[in-house]
Amino acid sequence: MNLEKYDYIVFDCDGVILDSNKVKSRAFYEVASPYGTDKAQELYDYHKKTQGISRYVKFKYFFETILERESFQNDYESCLEEYAKLTRERVFAAAYTDGFEEFLRQCSQKLFIISGTPEIEVQKVIKHKEIESRFEMILGSPKTKYENLERIFEKHDLSKGLFIGDGKVDYQSANEYGLDFCFISNYSDMEDHEDFFKDKKVFNYPSFKELLLTL
Numbered sequence: 001m002n003l004e005k006y007d008y009i010v011f012d013c014d015g016v017i018l019d020s021n022k023v024k025s026r027a028f029y030e031v032a033s034p035y036g037t038d039k040a041q042e043l044y045d046y047h048k049k050t051q052g053i054s055r056y057v058k059f060k061y062f063f064e065t066i067l068e069r070e071s072f073q074n075d076y077e078s079c080l081e082e083y084a085k086l087t088r089e090r091v092f093a094a095a096y097t098d099g100f101e102e103f104l105r106q107c108s109q110k111l112f113i114i115s116g117t118p119e120i121e122v123q124k125v126i127k128h129k130e131i132e133s134r135f136e137m138i139l140g141s142p143k144t145k146y147e148n149l150e151r152i153f154e155k156h157d158l159s160k161g162l163f164i165g166d167g168k169v170d171y172q173s174a175n176e177y178g179l180d181f182c183f184i185s186n187y188s189d190m191e192d193h194e195d196f197f198k199d200k201k202v203f204n205y206p207s208f209k210e211l212l213l214t215l
Contacts, residue, residue, distance in 0.1 A: 001182070001203055001214045006109055006162045010149070010179065012052065013115040013122055015166035015187040018129075020094040021051075025189055027086040028055075031079050032062060042066045048189050052116045052169030054141030055083055084121065092128050097187050099208030104134060106215065110156065114148045115140045116169070145173040153177075166190060171202065184208070 003009075015021040028047045032040035043062045050058065059079050063072035104111075111134055115122040119140035126132045136156065139148040152158070163174035163181050166188035174181040182203035185193060197204060205211040 001211060003107070003109070003162075003215060006160050006180070008110040008112065008156070008158045008161045009107060010112045010114055010152070010161060010163045010174075012163075012165040012167070012170050013113055013117060013125070014091075015051075015189065016097065016164055016184050017100055017113070018091065018094040018125070019097050019187050020091045021166070021187055021189045023090040023094060024087055027083050027090075028058065030086060031083045035062075035067060039066055048191065050169075051167030051188070051190055052145060052165070052173075054116050054118070054144075055080060056142055059083070084118075088121070091125055096129075097184065097207055099210070099212050103208040103212055104131065106212070107134075110158070111135045112152055113138045114145050114152075114173070116145070117141065119143075145169055146176060149173055149177050149179075168196065171197075171200070182211070184211075 011017055014024060025044065025047060029040045029044040032043045043058065043066060046061060046066070047058055059076055062079070063069045063076055113122065113126065113135050117140045119138070122140040123132070123138045126135065126138050132138065137152055139151060143151070161179040163170060163179040164184060165171065165174070165181065166184050167190050171181050171183070180203070182205065183193065183197055184205060184207060186206040190196070
């Protein structure tokens with residue numbers, strides 16, 4: 001990979017910067033368990049298939065489609081609160097993915113984060129990790145990744161970009177806006193990534209450690 005041809009790089013957070021996907025996946029199951037383990041499993045499976053989409057969408061799907069409820073606002077808000085509580089400390093404690101810190105040290109481009117996590121939460125996590133000064137913007141839900149890319153382009157004059165992610169939505173967002181895409185596989189919850197990416201022009205590495213060997 002030739003990093004020098006890019007003037008900016010966009011990172012997803014969970015599964016790319018931090019080894020935190022399993023923490024968040026498990027929390028969906030735990031929060032939904034009071035509604036029945038079979039229903040919790042359905043939400044867990046739906047979450048695994050929709051990496052990069054916000055928890056707001058997933059819990060709405062849980063109540064509307066899985067539980068087939070028409071009225072659920074109070075329970076919906078309670079689930080969101082419990083999910084945030086369960087994941088907060090666990091994500092703060094999550095380790096960087098292999099090689100990320102060294103990769104970050106080598107970057108001279110403008111850097112951005114676009115996450116499916118609520119924006120305030122992902123900003124707190126990156127601040128806790130003491131790397132927030134490296135990023136021009138740290139963006140999250142409830143806006144989609146497409147919308148957040150547009151927010152970046154509205155504020156910055158950019159040319160050639162690279163999106164480093166671990167899910168379909170990351171790839172689709174990059175493709176929509178003409179960014180090259182790099183898939184990091186070791187920490188991804190995307191179970192069908194080999195089939196999905198086999199006919200697509202993307203960079204594909206287990207972790208930043210392997211990516212660094214190509215620089």
